[in-house]
Amino acid sequence: METERSESAAHVLLLPFPAQGHITPMLSFAQLLGHAGIHVTFLNTEHNHRLLTQRHALSARFPTLHFESLPDGLPPDCPRSIPPIIDMVSSLRSVTKPLLRDLLITLTKKDEESYGSTSTRRPPLSCFIMDEIMCFAIDVAEKVGVPAMAFTIISGCGYWSYSCIPNLIQQGHVPFTDEDMDKQTSDIPGMEGLLRRRDLPGFCRFSIDHPVTKIFMEVIKAITRASALIINTFDGLEASILSHIATLFPQVYAIGPVHALVKSRVGDGLSSSASLRQEDRRCMAWLDSKQVGSVIYVSFGSLVELTHDQLFEFWHGLVSCGKQFLWVVRSDMISGEQGEHVIPTELKMGTKERGLIVEWAPQEEVLAHKAVGGFLTQCGWNSILEGIWAGVPMLCWPRLAEQLVTSRWIGEVWRIGIDMKDTCERSMVEKMIRRLMEEGDEREQILRSVERFSELARGAVTEGGSSYNNLDKLIQDLRNF
Known part of the structure; x- marks a missing residue:
């Protein structure tokens, strides 16, 4: 299928959290945008950029898809495959964040550079879409003056439960004060009578002063400053939960399953391009x-x-x-x-x-x-x-x-x-x-x-389906920027 063409000069920066499960859906999303003719800059850490060996194949297939990288700030001998989240987030905030600001300033200017054998030039950056864990980047986007959207790679039910944790803390239900993990939690709207303590996100078992708890609380608070949430789920699976999430953002786009939407709109795509590991076939x-x-x-x-x-x-x-x-x-x-x-x-x-x-x-x-x-x-x-x-x-x-x-x-x-x-x-x-x-x-x-x-x-990812239509609306909104 040929790439859809557009007169639009939309240019989007995508920033995934540097882990396999976050990069995979974000790269599928990049293919969908590139297929629509939107200019996409996909920003990885330098380490993961080197591991994505097929990125040049993607660039050849989608001329408007470009790759950039920034250092993650971790020592060379730090195991990137399973880094402690505290160390990774801390390093990204202290080392990568200032460099990200410089990159955003550069991308908001007219780009006169040609790429490869094509004459494709990136227009000035019009929107910044970041993984929810990378919400510290909202500060950068606001200072540079670029509209920011959030992209979550978790389930709708998981995201909604995250959003309700601050209220549970305020009410004294979290963290738990005893070991009864089967005690019901009835204070999450839409989940009444369903969740037990053992079913709540893992950091609910930590104290509110625990570094991991603090990270997630900062994410939950900051992410609502985004102008929209893009979520990898579909109406037929999580419609009731999506209605709750919609109260938190001006706009919510449910476009999942993203990997299947790529198959529907692009063809087979290049899903293996997102693998940071060698597959044993x-x-x-x-x-x-x-x-x-x-x-x-x-x-x-x-x-x-x-x-x-x-x-x-x-x-x-x-x-x-x-x-x-x-x-x-x-x-x-x-x-x-x-x-x-x-x-x-x-x-x-x-x-x-x-x-x-x-x-x-x-x-x-x-x-x-x-x-x-x-x-x-x-x-x-x-x-x-x-x-x-x-x-x-x-x-x-x-x-x-x-x-x-x-x-x-x-x-x-x-x-x-x-x-x-x-x-x-x-x-x-x-x-x-x-x-x-x-x-x-x-x-x-x-x-x-x-x-x-x-x-x-x-049904959701075929023409006329909910995710198919939501992606169309998102693409049009990005062009309107």
Whole structure:
């Protein structure tokens, strides 16, 4: 499909938080804007800029898409794959923020530079769209005089719960004063009688003076200064929650699933361009040899760490359940372990008959494979949307932030999976996998639900669908800037 052309001189700067799960949807969004003929400057940290090896392929396909980078300020030996969020945010604010201001000033001026073999010139910057965690950049945008929008990569239910935390703190419900994690939380509008303490975002378990709590409180407060919120979800999935979020912003654009909207409007796109890790494609041939619906795919995303004990509990559960499994075990996933010691010999031997372990997998393709019948996930929102799109039932083991809210929604509201939060014991892992994978009334109900939402997602991203139309409106609004 040829790139849509426009007489507009719109130029947008996109700034993702420097982590895999944030870069992936933002880069899909960049392709959508580039396809519409909008000039896009995609700003990465220098480290991630080097890792995105296919960015030049994207620039060739979308002549109005350009890439820039700034240092993140972290020491060279700091592990970028799983940096402490406190260190990353602090460094971005102290080192990157002043450089960002200089870049914005430069981009607001007329650009006379040509790029590659094209004569494409970027017009002056007209809008700045930042990841919600990068909300410190709103200060910069306001001082330079550039309109700012926010882009959130989390679920609507997760975002709305974030927004209500300051009220919970004010009312004395957060942080918790006792250990009763099953106590109901009834003070979040639209979620009455649904959430327990254990389902609230992870930092609710910390004191209000904890550095992580302070970071999230600053994000929640600052982000409402944005002129609009762009959210990677769709009306058919979260309409009631989106109506609550709409009270916080002049405009909310629900354009998800973004990865699917790219397929609908651009074609196959270049989704792998967003991967900071090398994908092991052996797993696709391995899946080809398996029966339909026989494999459970296990991935805890790009940030979650496991202890050695947790690794063994999952290993025993996976082997004991008797199912075929494909497991993503990153080299940096085990706390305190390095190199070859990350995947124990016993684990390799135990999976020889029925399993395959890879460092990283092409997840969209894996979930779409006919052999995959279940997905054990940490509930990162990109993974959940990809699972819904593929119609795959999910077993949820959330670990970070809003993932705890999302997993509750998966089990109790959407009923597209089973919530296993706060549990990591081999017999329970085995039991839960059997519940998810074996034929019975529960699996049938989950399958019906996830297939229904999969159809709604497809309707949302096709011409005339809610996300398709919301993107059109967003594109027109960006041109009007």
